[in-house]
Amino acid sequence: MMQERPLFRASAVGKSYGKQLGCRDVSFDLYPGEIMGIVGESGSGKSTLLNCLAGQIEPDTGDIAFDVDGTGLVSTLQMSEPERRMLARTQWAFVHQNPRDGLRMAVSAGGNIGERLMNIGARHYGNIREDAIGWMGRVELEANRIDDRPANFSGGMQQRLQIARNLVTGPRLVFMDEPTGGLDVSVQARLLDLLRSLVQELGLAVIIVTHDLAVVRMLAHRMMVMQKGHVVETGLADQVLDDPQHPYTQLLVSSVLQV
Amino acid sequence: MSATPADAGDGYNFAYLDEQTKRMIRRALLKALAVPGYQVPFASREMPMPYGWGTGGVQVTAACLTPDDCVKVIDQGADDTTNAVSIRSFFARTAGVATTESTEEASLIQTRHRIPETALREDQLLVYQVPIPEPLRFLEPRETETRKMHALSEYGLMHVKLYEDISRHGHISTAYAYPVNVGGRYVMDPSPIPKFDNPKMDNCPAIQLFGAGREQRIYAIPPYSEVKSLDFEDYPFDRLRASGSCALCGADDSYLDEVIIDDQGNRMFVCSDTDFCGSRRDQGHVGDQSDLFETGAE
Amino acid sequence: MYVAVKGGEKAIANAHRWLDEKRRGDPSLESLSLAQIREQLSLSVARVMAEGSLYDADLASLAIKQARGDLIEAIFLVRAYRTTLPRFGASEPIDSAKMRCSRRISATFKDIPGGQILGPTFDYTHRLLDFKLAADGDVDLAQSAEPSNDHMPHILDLLNRDGLIQAEETADAAPGDLTREPLSLPATRAVRLQALARGDEGFILGLGYSTQRGYGRSHAFVGELRIGMVIVEMMIPELGFAIEIGEIEVTECETVNQFAGSKTEPPQFTRGYGLTFGQQERKAIAVALVDRALRWRELGEDNLGAPAQDEEFVLSHCDNIQATGFVEHIKLPHYVDFQSELELVRQIRRDALSSKEAAE
Numbered sequence: 034m035m036q037e038r039p040l041f042r043a044s045a046v047g048k049s050y051g052k053q054l055g056c057r058d059v060s061f062d063l064y065p066g067e068i069m070g071i072v073g074e075s076g077s078g079k080s081t082l083l084n085c086l087a088g089q090i091e092p093d094t095g096d097i098a099f100d101v102d103g104t105g106l107v108s109t110l111q112m113s114e115p116e117r118r119m120l121a122r123t124q125w126a127f128v129h130q131n132p133r134d135g136l137r138m139a140v141s142a143g144g145n146i147g148e149r150l151m152n153i154g155a156r157h158y159g160n161i162r163e164d165a166i167g168w169m170g171r172v173e174l175e176a177n178r179i180d181d182r183p184a185n186f187s188g189g190m191q192q193r194l195q196i197a198r199n200l201v202t203g204p205r206l207v208f209m210d211e212p213t214g215g216l217d218v219s220v221q222a223r224l225l226d227l228l229r230s231l232v233q234e235l236g237l238a239v240i241i242v243t244h245d246l247a248v249v250r251m252l253a254h255r256m257m258v259m260q261k262g263h264v265v266e267t268g269l270a271d272q273v274l275d276d277p278q279h280p281y282t283q284l285l286v287s288s289v290l291q292v
Numbered sequence: 293m294s295a296t297p298a299d300a301g302d303g304y305n306f307a308y309l310d311e312q313t314k315r316m317i318r319r320a321l322l323k324a325l326a327v328p329g330y331q332v333p334f335a336s337r338e339m340p341m342p343y344g345w346g347t348g349g350v351q352v353t354a355a356c357l358t359p360d361d362c363v364k365v366i367d368q369g370a371d372d373t374t375n376a377v378s379i380r381s382f383f384a385r386t387a388g389v390a391t392t393e394s395t396e397e398a399s400l401i402q403t404r405h406r407i408p409e410t411a412l413r414e415d416q417l418l419v420y421q422v423p424i425p426e427p428l429r430f431l432e433p434r435e436t437e438t439r440k441m442h443a444l445s446e447y448g449l450m451h452v453k454l455y456e457d458i459s460r461h462g463h464i465s466t467a468y469a470y471p472v473n474v475g476g477r478y479v480m481d482p483s484p485i486p487k488f489d490n491p492k493m494d495n496c497p498a499i500q501l502f503g504a505g506r507e508q509r510i511y512a513i514p515p516y517s518e519v520k521s522l523d524f525e526d527y528p529f530d531r532l533r534a535s536g537s538c539a540l541c542g543a544d545d546s547y548l549d550e551v552i553i554d555d556q557g558n559r560m561f562v563c564s565d566t567d568f569c570g571s572r573r574d575q576g577h578v579g580d581q582s583d584l585f586e587t588g589a590e
Numbered sequence: 591m592y593v594a595v596k597g598g599e600k601a602i603a604n605a606h607r608w609l610d611e612k613r614r615g616d617p618s619l620e621s622l623s624l625a626q627i628r629e630q631l632s633l634s635v636a637r638v639m640a641e642g643s644l645y646d647a648d649l650a651s652l653a654i655k656q657a658r659g660d661l662i663e664a665i666f667l668v669r670a671y672r673t674t675l676p677r678f679g680a681s682e683p684i685d686s687a688k689m690r691c692s693r694r695i696s697a698t699f700k701d702i703p704g705g706q707i708l709g710p711t712f713d714y715t716h717r718l719l720d721f722k723l724a725a726d727g728d729v730d731l732a733q734s735a736e737p738s739n740d741h742m743p744h745i746l747d748l749l750n751r752d753g754l755i756q757a758e759e760t761a762d763a764a765p766g767d768l769t770r771e772p773l774s775l776p777a778t779r780a781v782r783l784q785a786l787a788r789g790d791e792g793f794i795l796g797l798g799y800s801t802q803r804g805y806g807r808s809h810a811f812v813g814e815l816r817i818g819m820v821i822v823e824m825m826i827p828e829l830g831f832a833i834e835i836g837e838i839e840v841t842e843c844e845t846v847n848q849f850a851g852s853k854t855e856p857p858q859f860t861r862g863y864g865l866t867f868g869q870q871e872r873k874a875i876a877v878a879l880v881d882r883a884l885r886w887r888e889l890g891e892d893n894l895g896a897p898a899q900d901e902e903f904v905l906s907h908c909d910n911i912q913a914t915g916f917v918e919h920i921k922l923p924h925y926v927d928f929q930s931e932l933e934l935v936r937q938i939r940r941d942a943l944s945s946k947e948a949a950e
Contacts, residue, residue, distance in 0.1 A: 152448030
């Protein structure tokens with residue numbers, strides 16, 4: 034159930050590239066276990082926004098805060114770099130659109146999953162391997178591929194590996210950038226199913242960026258619609274999708290093929 | 293603290309380096325001892341021997357020497373390999389200090405690639421020559437990144453490498469320059485000593501100093517420090533030694549060099565530490581091939 | 591029968607003696623004089639001074655003679671000698687605008703105040719081996735004119751007046767000194783330029799070349815290249831003013847690169863800069879190209895992943911004394927480490943074979 038205290042807060046976040054607007058004046062709270070979908074076409078500013086929120090780039094305006102230890106929101110922009118890096122390795126996770134950006138291609142699947150465990154002190158080879166095998170099972174990868182390098186995996190498998198690698202240490206907040214982009218439709222569907230069950234099982238809070246409304250429909254509790262860098266509509270995902278108010282949202286919704 | 297200049301001739305300061313430089317190096321050494329295993333940047337000077345040939349070790353030694361010191365220099369465990377000879381004569385010339393081939397007699401030992409077999413004492417300094425001080429270098433080439441990893445104890449990548457070795461070979465496949473953890477905090481490269489030597493660093497009574505001239509880093513291990521080779525609980529560190537004993541002195545627990553003795557490729561194993569082997573032979577120990585062995589004249 | 595070899599000391603002594611013989615070469619020929627090297631191999635001398643970071647033509651000539659013509663070995667000798675020299679202080683920055691130019695050209699304008707002066711350059715010579723030189727022919731002196739009193743301002747300062755070229759930062763703080771402090775990354779521009787000035791000509795030439803061929807994207811024009819004598823002044827605290835302590839020859843190159851703009855500034859031309867001791871045009875131009883490539887971040891450009899843009903890569907590998915030391919050090923005995931690798935490979939193979947047998 035939603036708790037009283039927000040886990041994450043964006044306040045008037047904005048970023049531009051010269052005269053080119055990235056995103057502007059974005060604010061929202063996110064509670065533990067909540068999934069926020071950010072939709073828009075390419076060029077809408079959603080990826081810029083995600084990168085600002087996840088600390089990958091610095092916003093020009095606004096603040097971003099996270100409840101690090103349960104005692105209240107702390108601004109991540111004010112944090113020192115070491116603190117931010119620690120956060121990125123423990124409580125946050127980032128699933129990249131291209132799994133190659135989120136995996137070590139020269140390291141085996143087992144090594145990829147085990148790395149975060151080893152980072153926080155796991156020192157028993159057998160246990161690390163067992164954990165890795167367990168996670169491969171959860172993301173529906175065959176255990177006998179544990180020593181294979183991701184370069185030999187299909188796109189869908191690489192994405193699953195990336196997800197396992199990110200979730201193995203139990204982060205509280207996961208950022209996802211078009212996690213099903215570039216995959217076959219059937220592969221996408223299975224991946225979304227997997228994501229949904231994992232997120233529910235682990236009580237993760239998620240901020241997911243996508244151009245695909247079906248993804249939002251399946252996963253998100255709340256959503257924001259972006260157009261040309263601005264947020265044009267927000268609300269509960271079901272409500273916005275069933276009864277869009279803003280003309281742009283209406284356009285988006287009506288263009289989605291009903292299956 | 294300042295020493296008298298060496299004999300006339302060259303007009304160089306005692307042990308070649310000027311006093312300001314020695315002061316700078318000593319400050320770096322003190323910092324290094326205060327933070328065991330941490331790589332302290334220092335302004336390495338251009339020395340009369342090339343970078344990569346021991347300038348870091350030479351600068352550390354030069355900063356530590358006093359006229360009463362007795363210096364031993366070894367390379368591959370031997371006193372008479374060419375580079376050891378060259379460095380030893382450099383100190384004899386520029387510092388006028390006594391030199392020795394005996395580990396027991398030496399007050400300062402500069403070494404490349406080995407730790408002496410003879411146990412060291414509290415009144416001794418061991419100076420290691422280091423080519424690449426950064427244990428993470430071949431996993432992460434950027435110094436800007438490895439610096440942060442050390443600062444945050446982000447050593448997971450190091451263990452990933454060991455994990456990969458085991459998954460591929462069934463063993464950790466690092467044979468030398470085997471990374472260690474010092475005092476439970478910093479991960480350090482012990483210089484390219486064979487992993488066989490790693491246990492000697494742990495709880496060692498002597499001060500251990502490490503100099504990397506070209507890379508401009510100094511680090512140190514204070515006496516009686518905990519030095520643990522990285523491993524997994526279920527794949528513990530194994531120092532690996534060829535079975536067999538020294539053909540000359542019969543030692544069965546020293547690091548052995550493999551020597552090819554004829555055109556047929558026949559081999560013999562002898563102690564790498566020439567002083568250790570020689571001392572044992574002086575005490576009457578014999579190996580099983582010592583009658584076949586002849587020390588070449590001069 | 592195994593004979594353990596001793597005698598490293600004697601081998602070294604003999605090797606040095608043989609080296610001395612080789613250096614002398616055929617004893618029936620005259621030995622090279624330092625003056626001959628200084629005068630007739632002046633471009634080698636310039637390189638040794640520049641990369642040795644020590645302005646002394648006679649010392650550089652001696653180093654070249656001792657090094658048997660191996661310039662990197664000569665640079666090493668000069669550097670090692672420099673380490674031992676006491677420092678009295680630092681000079682005032684040289685004022686290259688007041689240079690007595692023997693050569694001064696600009697590719698960006700046809701005519702410039704003070705004129706285009708070709709100077710003693712290989713440019714426009716036909717690269718045909720001149721066999722007259724083999725016979726050691728004498729040379730007629732070139733015609734000389736009255737020395738010009740024309741003012742020779744920096745061309746790029748003129749562009750600056752219209753705000754067309756990005757202004758260089760001025761700072762009063764003393765720049766870092768690579769010979770006194772370890773290189774620390776990220777580096778300031780001053781430290782980068784120092785490293786490049788001392789860096790290997792060949793390495794920097796290759797990197798500069800790469801920026802022209804798509805590894806990096808700066809279309810460079812030579813705004814100005816000038817070679818000549820500049821005065822060196824030093825502030826004397828007891829006197830309260832600066833006195834002239836001598837003059838040195840330097841080569842200075844300023845490049846003009848494609849215009850950029852930032853969020854707050856409209857487009858302007860940007861610069862690259864190179865400065866070396868002695869006459870070293872190729873080096874100065876190459877340094878300017880690499881300097882410009884390394885400035886991508888402060889100019890708000892993209893990192894294209896080009897080697898010349900990678901500060902850590904460029905600065906860690908441009909010093910040829912470090913490079914030659916480490917590259918050549920692999921000649922030193924490494925048999926102890928090799929032995930441990932041998933043992934490990936043997937062990938792994940043993941285990942692999944025995945588990946294979948067990949499986950069968």
